[in-house]
Amino acid sequence: MTQRATPGAELLEHTGPGHPTGPRRPVASPSATTRRVLGLDEVAERSLTRTTVDGALQRVGGPVGLISAAAPTTAFVITEAAAGLGPALIALLVTAVAACVVRLARREPAGAAAAGLVVAAVCAGVASVTGQARDFFLPAMVVPVLFVLAYTGSLLARRPLMGLIVNPLSGGPRTWRTHRGLRRLYTASTLVGLGLAGLTLLARVLLYLADQPAALVVVQVVSTTSFALHFAATVVLARRSADAPANAGAAH
Structure with a gap:
């Protein structure tokens, strides 16, 4: 009677003199071991929440992209509260240019980086014409x-x-x-x-x-x-x- 081959037999290999020949056993990760002990199902893919959050962060350029996008407006508001509209407009434009440089350095689309500058310039123009900081928005x-x-x-x-x-x-x-x-x-x-x-x-x-x-x-x-x-x-x-x-x- 022919003995049936055991699964994984084709993976048998010699590891050197004095070492027994046998199937190579995969080393379980700590998370996999924990899930097995607790009787939880194996995770086939990342959770929807994790995938969604990662996708959202990627869409806004990650944490650096989010900070770069918010920096010009934040600089405008803080400077306006501390020193008035004129210095706030200068702080806005300087920060907007810096944010554009950062985005280009991160190899983001040049159009998106330029759009940030255009938006900042338009908002600054409206606020400077009306003379009111809130009109920036x-x-x-x-x-x-x-x-x-x-x-x-x-x-x-x-x-x-x-x-x-x-x-x-x-x-x-x-x-x-x-x-x-x-x-x-x-x-x-x-x-x-x-x-x-x-x-x-x-x-x-x-x-x-x-x-x-x-x-x-x-x-x-x-x-x-x-x-x-x-x-x-x-x-x-x-x-x-x-x-x-x-x-x-x-x-x-």
């Missing part, structure tokens, strides 16, 4: 307004904006509107985006009317991060939904 209010209009229009047209933006980047099928899972995901994601844009716009208007520039800086950083998280989560979920056969099928 007026141009930024246009962004959530545009998002609210775009999200609302896409939902009314039954072409969820997040589907138009995310699906090509996530590698989803061109016929995603007939894919139940993807259609529902992009619709829900667009509704979430509409809510985020609406809340951001409301917060900016109220804080502008209350003349709270420091709080407006916080709103700017929080809104940027939240939109990045929202985008990254949608990409991750879209990839999983597109790969799930159970969710595929024509919409009825």
Whole structure:
């Protein structure tokens, strides 16, 4: 009777004189050992939360990118409170140029780095014309307004904006509107985006009317991060939904 080969027998190798020949056993990592002792399932991939956070940080350029984006506005607000509008405008422009240099040194797209300079210059121009520091934040209010209009229009047209933006980047099928899972995901994601844009716009208007520039800086950083998280989560979920056969099928 022929003896059946044991799994892994093909991995047998000699390790040298005096050493027995046998299968090489993989060394378990401490985390794998802990999970086995506790009776937990093996982790096949990173958690959704970790993947989403990593994707969001990558989208905003990581911690350095987030700091670089917030530095000009922060410098403007702090300097204005301490020395007035004139020095604040100088601090803003100097910090904006430094942030642009940092982004270029990190090999970020030149267009994005230049856009930061243009935005800083526009905001500085508005504040210098009106003579009020809070008017520095007026141009930024246009962004959530545009998002609210775009999200609302896409939902009314039954072409969820997040589907138009995310699906090509996530590698989803061109016929995603007939894919139940993807259609529902992009619709829900667009509704979430509409809510985020609406809340951001409301917060900016109220804080502008209350003349709270420091709080407006916080709103700017929080809104940027939240939109990045929202985008990254949608990409991750879209990839999983597109790969799930159970969710595929024509919409009825």
